[in-house]
Amino acid sequence: MSEDRFQRLLSLQDHDTRIDQLRHRHDTLAERAVLAASQDACRQLGDRQEARRTELRELQRNLKRNEDELAALEDRTKREYDRLYSGEITGTRELLTLQEEVDGLRSRCSDMESDALELMEAIEGIESEVGTLGASLAEANAEVVSAQQQLTEAEATVQAEIGQQTAARSTEAAGIPEDALADYEGLRARMGGVAVARLRNGTCEGCHLALSAMELDRIRQAPADKLCHCEECGRILVRA
Numbered sequence: 669m670s671e672d673r674f675q676r677l678l679s680l681q682d683h684d685t686r687i688d689q690l691r692h693r694h695d696t697l698a699e700r701a702v703l704a705a706s707q708d709a710c711r712q713l714g715d716r717q718e719a720r721r722t723e724l725r726e727l728q729r730n731l732k733r734n735e736d737e738l739a740a741l742e743d744r745t746k747r748e749y750d751r752l753y754s755g756e757i758t759g760t761r762e763l764l765t766l767q768e769e770v771d772g773l774r775s776r777c778s779d780m781e782s783d784a785l786e787l788m789e790a791i792e793g794i795e796s797e798v799g800t801l802g803a804s805l806a807e808a809n810a811e812v813v814s815a816q817q818q819l820t821e822a823e824a825t826v827q828a829e830i831g832q833q834t835a836a837r838s839t840e841a842a843g844i845p846e847d848a849l850a851d852y853e854g855l856r857a858r859m860g861g862v863a864v865a866r867l868r869n870g871t872c873e874g875c876h877l878a879l880s881a882m883e884l885d886r887i888r889q890a891p892a893d894k895l896c897h898c899e900e901c902g903r904i905l906v907r908a
């Protein structure tokens with residue numbers, strides 16, 4: 669393996685390191701967190717709006733029931749009132765009892781009218797809240813769309829760079845013998861992505877440990893095309 673090929677290994681390592689960094693950047697893009705946050709805000713607003721709508725339906729059912737009962741009560745009041753003044757009843761005690769009943773019915777009608785008013789006010793309040801939440805939701809949805817666009821753009825930028833690095837890497841890999849490449853790939857998988865290290869001033873730049881004098885001597889005397897490995901970390905050493 670020529671010295672040029674050692675340089676190729678180093679260059680391959682640089683591209684692979686860069687690709688690893690770019691993939692990490694791709695996965696941790698700030699735009700991704702912004703999108704997740706805006707989707708979360710949207711979901712929360714949607715949940716709140718749905719809860720309000722459920723409340724609204726409940727109140728509307730109560731109002732309908734109230735109105736039906738009130739209508740029945742008003743009918744009954746009218747019938748009793750008509751009976752009171754129909755002249756059919758003549759007994760004073762009976763008339764008084766009926767009058768009291770009509771008064772009681774009227775009082776109940778009046779209470780139910782008050783209840784209906786309260787319900788209508790509550791309904792109006794919640795309807796207005798549902799409307800406000802709807803406007804907020806529309807804004808939040810627009811933010812999600814915008815965040816999604818920004819993420820797509822940011823991803824495309826990183827992916828384009830990954831594409832360039834991958835192409836450059838392939839060119840370098842083509843100039844490296846098969847067995848050295850296999851050695852490199854195996855080491856990369858085992859050594860956290862860094863398979864090649866420079867040997868500088870007797871120190872492996874992969875693990876930053878100084879090699880023994882004996883080991884240095886062995887490497888120095890090895891043929892120029894032999895792949896040497898760091899005795900500490902096992903990485904391929906490129907003599908600088």
Ligand SMILES: [Zn+2]
Pocket residue numbers: 865872873874875876877898899900901902903
């Ligand atoms: Zn080492």
